[in-house]
Amino acid sequence: MTGLRSLLRILLLLAFAGTAAAQVEVRIQMASRNYVAGETIGVTVSVTNHSGQDIVFQGTKEYGWIDFNLTSNRGVPMTPLAKQAFGGMKVPLGQTMSRSFDLSRIYPLKEMGNYSVYAMVRLPGQSRDGFVSNRILFNVDTARPYWSQKVGLPGKAGQTREYRVLDYNSGRKSMLYAQVINARTGTPMQTHSLGEYLAFRKPSVTLDNRQVMHVLYLKAPTIWVHARISPDGSLLGAELHKNAAGDPLLMTSADGVVQVGNSIPYDPKAEAAARAKVRKASDRPNFLFQ
Structure with missing residues (x-):
């Protein structure tokens, strides 16, 4: 009976994830497109929930609920400074919630160049796949x-x-x-x-x-x-x-x-x-x- 209940919970979670896939919108914004090396490089992530119920985004030991994909002007993916752990975020039904992050504390952005960034947000139970935001180009200069x-x-x-x-x-x-x-x-x-x-x-x-x-x-x-x-x-x-x-x-x-x-x-x-x-x-x- 316990195994059956666990299976039902998994099936319900997967069904919810499939339903919400087209009903969660992720957008990012940056106050500027030009930064000086060493400066705070802030990005604001906004998540809109149209899934039909409240969503609590919460990471696990293996996967965080949000990741940033950052590439250099040569198209090379940047490696984070360390494994990141961000506190969870609840998005009530029909609302948009925002959270700000400092990319300069997540990635080594001390060298001048052009970069691009987008965010990926995951539902509880998702691993690698998630909801992808718009992409923003920005510049780091001396x-x-x-x-x-x-x-x-x-x-x-x-x-x-x-x-x-x-x-x-x-x-x-x-x-x-x-x-x-x-x-x-x-x-x-x-x-x-x-x-x-x-x-x-x-x-x-x-x-x-x-x-x-x-x-x-x-x-x-x-x-x-x-x-x-x-x-x-x-x-x-x-x-x-x-x-x-x-x-x-x-x-x-x-x-x-x-x-x-x-x-x-x-x-x-x-x-x-x-x-x-x-x-x-x-x-x-x-x-x-x-």
Whole structure:
């Protein structure tokens, strides 16, 4: 009787898999098609369930519920850095659920070149076959070092990091990146895109008394960005500033504290709210009823 029940469960699972095959849609999206080596290469996988019932995607020891197929510009399949294990995902009937992944942590994407990627999602009980997503082409490139500095870690003798500010020109716009390198191994720990900048003003870079890197660059004709990056590679924040009398600049006090001088802090939300308040006041009629 137990064997019969097991056989029935298997048959029901296979029947469900066959029914769902045309009723599960998988799509992937990437925020950009161009990346700098060492940067996070994010891909979002969206799964839509039209199978007739809820689906719980859950991997096994042998097979994960999702795999990525990545090939180089020569059409050579890339080998993952290690066997991947991703937490399961439940997709209710009629809904679309999404999950984001970092391809740079799954595959060795340190070399410049063109790549293509698609995802394969498996139902419970499936092994090699699954539902294939659309394919996306993307490019990994190198950037020109604009500034670099090696520093020791406070309180950690013998451990050093190298800060780098990278300048990447895609042919249409200039992009700025902040990178932290493990100086012992030479491998990037974190690479952050700081966004587009206007190259007719050179970025300013300095370190404070906590070995935090400060980068000040021009984002728009009157808007500057002050970004801060810690020795562990974390992006601590990015504040906006407006010109005061001349260009803003990084100022270091006698005790090593770095601040932005010759600027006016800029909050676009507060400015939009102030403009809206002025418009509401102007909407009042010229006469008042007594």
